[in-house]
Amino acid sequence: xxxxxxxxxxxWRAIMAAFLAxxxxxxxxxxxxxxxxxxxxxDQTPWGMWVGFDILAGIGLAAGGFxxxxxxxxxxxxxxxxxxxxxxxxALLGYIIFIVGLILEVGRPWNMWRVITNPNxxxxxxxxxxxxxxxxxxxxxxxxxxxxxxxxxxxLMAVFHRLSVMLVILGALISTLHQSTLGTLFTIAPSKMYPxxxxxxxxxxxxxxxxxxxxxxxxxxxxxxxxxxxxxxRMDLLSRIARFMAVMLVVYFIFRIGDLAVRGVLGxxxxxxxxxxxxxxxxxxxxxxxxxxxxxxxxxxGRKALFVVSFSVVLGFIMHRFNVAITSxxxxxxxxxxxxxxxxxxxxxxxxxxxxxxxxxxxxxxxHGEETVKSKD
Amino acid sequence: xxxxxxGLLIDVTRCIGCGACSENCKEINDxxxxxxxxxxxxxxxxxxEKSDGLHVRDLCRHCVEPACVASxxxxxxxxxxxxxxxYDKSVCIGCRYCMVACPFQVPCFEWHSPNPxxxxxxxxxxxxxxxxxxxxAEACPTEATVFGERETLVEMARARIKADPDRYHNHIYGxxxxxxxxxxxLSPVPFEDLDFxxxxxxxxxxxITWKILRQVPxxxxxxxxxxxxxxxxxxxxxxxxxxxxxxxxxxxxxxxDV
Ligand code: SF4
Ligand code: SF4
Ligand code: SF4
Numbered sequence: 001x002x003x004x005x006x007x008x009x010x011x012w013r014a015i016m017a018a019f020l021a022x023x024x025x026x027x028x029x030x031x032x033x034x035x036x037x038x039x040x041x042x043d044q045t046p047w048g049m050w051v052g053f054d055i056l057a058g059i060g061l062a063a064g065g066f067x068x069x070x071x072x073x074x075x076x077x078x079x080x081x082x083x084x085x086x087x088x089x090x091a092l093l094g095y096i097i098f099i100v101g102l103i104l105e106v107g108r109p110w111n112m113w114r115v116i117t118n119p120n121x122x123x124x125x126x127x128x129x130x131x132x133x134x135x136x137x138x139x140x141x142x143x144x145x146x147x148x149x150x151x152x153x154x155x156l157m158a159v160f161h162r163l164s165v166m167l168v169i170l171g172a173l174i175s176t177l178h179q180s181t182l183g184t185l186f187t188i189a190p191s192k193m194y195p196x197x198x199x200x201x202x203x204x205x206x207x208x209x210x211x212x213x214x215x216x217x218x219x220x221x222x223x224x225x226x227x228x229x230x231x232x233x234r235m236d237l238l239s240r241i242a243r244f245m246a247v248m249l250v251v252y253f254i255f256r257i258g259d260l261a262v263r264g265v266l267g268x269x270x271x272x273x274x275x276x277x278x279x280x281x282x283x284x285x286x287x288x289x290x291x292x293x294x295x296x297x298x299x300x301x302g303r304k305a306l307f308v309v310s311f312s313v314v315l316g317f318i319m320h321r322f323n324v325a326i327t328s329x330x331x332x333x334x335x336x337x338x339x340x341x342x343x344x345x346x347x348x349x350x351x352x353x354x355x356x357x358x359x360x361x362x363x364x365x366x367x368h369g370e371e372t373v374k375s376k377d
Numbered sequence: 378x379x380x381x382x383x384g385l386l387i388d389v390t391r392c393i394g395c396g397a398c399s400e401n402c403k404e405i406n407d408x409x410x411x412x413x414x415x416x417x418x419x420x421x422x423x424x425x426e427k428s429d430g431l432h433v434r435d436l437c438r439h440c441v442e443p444a445c446v447a448s449x450x451x452x453x454x455x456x457x458x459x460x461x462x463x464y465d466k467s468v469c470i471g472c473r474y475c476m477v478a479c480p481f482q483v484p485c486f487e488w489h490s491p492n493p494x495x496x497x498x499x500x501x502x503x504x505x506x507x508x509x510x511x512x513x514a515e516a517c518p519t520e521a522t523v524f525g526e527r528e529t530l531v532e533m534a535r536a537r538i539k540a541d542p543d544r545y546h547n548h549i550y551g552x553x554x555x556x557x558x559x560x561x562x563l564s565p566v567p568f569e570d571l572d573f574x575x576x577x578x579x580x581x582x583x584x585i586t587w588k589i590l591r592q593v594p595x596x597x598x599x600x601x602x603x604x605x606x607x608x609x610x611x612x613x614x615x616x617x618x619x620x621x622x623x624x625x626x627x628x629x630x631x632x633x634d635v
Binding site (some may be wrong): 003031032033034035036037041042043044046047070073074076106107108109111112114115117118119120122123124125127128131165169171172173176177181184185186187188190191192203312334 | 416425450466467469470472474477480483484487491492576585596597604605607608612615
């Protein structure tokens with residue numbers, strides 16, 4: 001296998017180690033001197049990069065897990081089976097990173113269990129936290145098959161098979177609620193957000209966009225796993241996924257523009273200024289460019305093109321979530337927030353940790369490949 | 378309802394900008410004496426000078442149906458039946474969603490504490506429960522801030538505008554804004570001149586989120602049926618043309634699970 005090909009110290013590992021060490025120091029400061037000592041947040045900007053990136057974008061990009069699982073187990077698209085585990089792994093890691101990020105992000109994490117004893121069902125955030133707990137559990141169960149297989153626990157594997165469809169349907173339902181409710185969070189602040197991003201239909205925007213973004217991430221990580229783990233991407237599958245992603249992007253984009261038009265604020269997108277610039281950059285990266293690329297090349301889309309497209313989708317998606325969570329507030333009332341370098345480092349740490357975990361999982365567990373089929377090389 | 382719900386009426390025409398309210402608030406609530414120039418975790422009310430020499434207080438409005446209360450996932454913020462919107466640090470997780478939700482940018486956070494709390498004006502809840510006035514109203518030398526039952530205050534505000542229409546801009550800010558607030562304002566000039574947000578909706582902001590959250594059971598039911606039905610349908614179809622499928626899905630042999 002690839003184990004022999006990997007040296008102990010590589011430049012990437014050195015960079016990651018450096019990040020992690022700095023991050024550990026920053027986390028120490030965060031817990032001893034408060035959030036203000038590592039972030040540029042203020043009473044005017046209570047949510048910043050950690051919410052925008054680690055939470056909103058991270059959860060959205062993990063959507064590939066439930067979409068692929070539903071495709072294989074519910075819609076019986078068996079050909080995608082070779083990548084469903086990788087998608088589930090990404091989702092699981094995404095959620096674990098998210099939970100770690102949350103512990104750093106909230107001010108009083110030791111009270112987090114209160115969500116169970118003091119529920120406020122009127123709060124969208126309550127629903128979000130319930131879904132996070134439930135879906136993480138579902139993902140752990142879904143991913144556990146990999147362990148069962150690795151250790152040859154056939155009886156458990158059989159139980160899993162019987163439950164798998166139920167689990168997947170449950171996971172898809174929870175994800176749908178969860179992804180859309182992240183959008184609902186922001187509907188409570190109509191007067192504080194720029195109209196190009198505020199919408200009472202934000203939950204629908206969030207849901208539609210996460211499907212495309214999750215699929216984009218599935219493609220993107222296939223290339224990463226080629227780069228770092230020498231695992232060749234399945235272009236035959238990825239190009240089909242890309243096509244479905246493009247269809248979802250078309251749906252999203254029509255909905256996005258239509259929503260603005262119906263509410264009579266589309267004109268703002270054609271008013272010269274920073275807001276319109278951001279709006280078009282976001283939509284160019286997330287929707288317009290990928291749609292054109294995928295539909296013009298069809299299933300013959302090459303590796304390079306698909307890599308660029310998936311990167312563009314991921315980037316545009318992150319931009320959308322940032323614009324909703326941060327920029328749109330600043331366009332209404334500029335509170336002068338820009339993330340501190342420390343916020344960047346902690347975020348980079350979380351991502352690095354995710355990569356390390358993914359790398360280890362791929363190396364030691366039968367993540368690539370299918371159930372009951374042994375690792376090929 | 379028999380229970381009285383209290384509030385404040387702040388009359389900008391009467392405010393002389395002395396800052397006695399801020400000072401007394403500090404004293405009564407055991408806050409450090411320095412008065413910041415905007416609301417912070419340690420300054421729960423400020424007096425700001427606007428153009429024309431007018432002075433305007435900023436503080437929590439104690440909304441009738443507060444966005445901060447609806448947004449708090451653990452109900453750390455609650456609207457008490459006497460009017461004050463109060464906070465319980467023992468359940469708060471510090472997510473700061475209340476700060477995002479509040480249309481008046483009121484709740485503040487202790488950014489430099491390892492054990493941070495949300496801090497804001499509590500309408501002097503302990504005093505109100507004792508039947509006393511708030512610290513700020515008590516300290517005000519010109520009765521620019523008056524404490525009382527909300528209903529009485531609304532009557533008072535209407536009477537003032539009626540008695541002296543030239544002195545007042547004909548609007549009670551807080552009567553309907555975001556569904557009404559317990560702290561209301563009268564002004565000699567239109568409220569946008571005082572940098573008040575005049576674009577607020579006149580229904581509670583939580584109506585928007587609740588309208589969406591209410592759909593959850595429907596989404597679960599419809600989604601569950603849709604996914605279940607799809608599973609059954611595609612499985613049936615698959616059984617019919619299983620042979621084709623096996624060829625198409627590549628060299629590996631088909632796992633016969635699910
Ligand atoms: S003004 Fe803000 S903090 Fe005060 S009750 Fe209303 S929503 Fe809550
Ligand atoms: S910061 Fe505390 S009070 Fe505010 S919404 Fe979160 S849990 Fe509730
Ligand atoms: S009501 Fe009490 S807590 Fe609020 S500003 Fe006045 S004195 Fe301060």
